[in-house]
Amino acid sequence: MSSSDLITRVLANKYSPNGAPSLDNFKVVSAPAPTKDSLKENQVLVRNLYLSVDPYQRGRLSGATNSFVPRYELNEPIYNFGVAVVEAATSTGIAEGDIVAVPNASWETKSVVNAGTLRKLPTGTMDNARDFVTVFGMPSFTAFVGLTTIGKPKAGETILVSSASGAVGQIVVQLAKARGLRVVGVAGSDDKVELVKSIGADAAFNYKTCGTFTEAIKQAAPEGIDIYFDNVGGEFLDATLANINTGARIVSCGMISQYNVKSADEAYGLKNTFNIVTKTATFQGILVGKYYGSPTEDEFMAEVGKLYKEGKLRYRIDETTGLENAPQAVLNLFDGKSFGKSVVKV
Numbered sequence: 001m002s003s004s005d006l007i008t009r010v011l012a013n014k015y016s017p018n019g020a021p022s023l024d025n026f027k028v029v030s031a032p033a034p035t036k037d038s039l040k041e042n043q044v045l046v047r048n049l050y051l052s053v054d055p056y057q058r059g060r061l062s063g064a065t066n067s068f069v070p071r072y073e074l075n076e077p078i079y080n081f082g083v084a085v086v087e088a089a090t091s092t093g094i095a096e097g098d099i100v101a102v103p104n105a106s107w108e109t110k111s112v113v114n115a116g117t118l119r120k121l122p123t124g125t126m127d128n129a130r131d132f133v134t135v136f137g138m139p140s141f142t143a144f145v146g147l148t149t150i151g152k153p154k155a156g157e158t159i160l161v162s163s164a165s166g167a168v169g170q171i172v173v174q175l176a177k178a179r180g181l182r183v184v185g186v187a188g189s190d191d192k193v194e195l196v197k198s199i200g201a202d203a204a205f206n207y208k209t210c211g212t213f214t215e216a217i218k219q220a221a222p223e224g225i226d227i228y229f230d231n232v233g234g235e236f237l238d239a240t241l242a243n244i245n246t247g248a249r250i251v252s253c254g255m256i257s258q259y260n261v262k263s264a265d266e267a268y269g270l271k272n273t274f275n276i277v278t279k280t281a282t283f284q285g286i287l288v289g290k291y292y293g294s295p296t297e298d299e300f301m302a303e304v305g306k307l308y309k310e311g312k313l314r315y316r317i318d319e320t321t322g323l324e325n326a327p328q329a330v331l332n333l334f335d336g337k338s339f340g341k342s343v344v345k346v
């Protein structure tokens with residue numbers, strides 16, 4: 001068998017209910033390449049171009065059966081949002097060369113997928129196919145949904161954004177700034193803090209070197225916090241609750257600081273929740289999945305598309321080359337090594 005007859009796949013090798021994931025959670029293997037001749041009715045042979053790497057994949061590796069997303073099946077390819085080019089199709093409406101968005105793209109170099117799951121992207125997008133898992137990808141949409149539906153931003157208010165240099169955070173910072181808010185960003189290195197300032201934050205600090213969180217927030221936002229876009233949970237969320245203004249909105253988007261705790265005892269117990277009562281604050285979670293296909297998606301494409309086209313939106317991307325390196329890209333999300341939206345160029 002020549003190397004062109006083989007594809008690379010990333011399989012789930014074991015579950016990790018607690019603690020940090022490791023390369024042992026994945027298995028990179030070679031397998032025979034699917035061929036055009038093997039296609040059944042309405043099937044499409046695609047070559048994957050870009051795959052999104054996202055923190056929620058940690059939940060799929062936990063093995064839990066009661067999570068908000070199904071777990072990965074052991075010894076099967078893991079999957080996430082992807083963009084692919086069509087090599088062959090038996091379905092009408094999709095043809096060789098089309099660029100397609102694949103919602104649950106298997107982590108393999110080539111796949112056979114059902115035509116009905118694909119969304120054809122406009123022709124001529126080959127050069128920027130990556131946009132569909134970066135600036136127009138799921139985390140970016142999450143930023144828009146969280147900010148607009150729960151944050152309900154008003155010009156002149158102050159928003160605090162954690163993991164502000166990350167995939168969601170960068171977009172929140174820029175959309176909030178464009179709407180006239182005072183933006184305070186938090187990130188885990190001085191380089192990341194510089195990026196957050198360069199994309200428009202009025203103030204930003206490094207939570208790893210700032211000293212007491214409560215004091216650092218007070219110093220960066222003496223006027224108090226009207227909106228907290230929470231990507232991290234834990235102790236930083238607690239410190240923010242101590243700094244909220246009356247009527248504050250807390251957008252509970254994610255809690256990455258808690259995803260790898262070794263046991264329930266290690267999970268951070270919030271102490272300042274009574275402030276939600278006394279400040280008559282709203283504390284609401286979001287799951288972006290339920291907004292796909294809604295008018296909010298059109299609003300997102302219009303607002304983000306306009307800013308992007310006008311060159312007013314910057315998006316730092318952390319691109320890993322080669323599917324065989326994708327497992328490390330997942331791990332990099334959880335120790336601060338990722339910087340920007342993480343994607344794999346297959």
Ligand SMILES: NC(=O)c1ccc[n+]([C@@H]2O[C@H](COP(=O)([O-])OP(=O)(O)OC[C@H]3O[C@@H](n4cnc5c(N)ncnc54)[C@H](OP(=O)(O)O)[C@@H]3O)[C@@H](O)[C@H]2O)c1
Binds near residue numbers: 054142334335338339
């Ligand atoms: N609810 C939804 O529908 C939805 C959708 C998408 C994402 N999310 C959530 O939103 C959050 C951000 O997602 P994202 O895609 O933009 O990822 P991201 O922020 O790019 O995630 C990676 C970054 O998280 C930070 N991080 C890692 N461990 C941390 C810890 N222990 N404490 C504080 N920060 C830590 C690191 O940056 P630093 O160097 O700054 O620490 C790392 O570079 C995540 O919690 C994710 O699960 C939710």
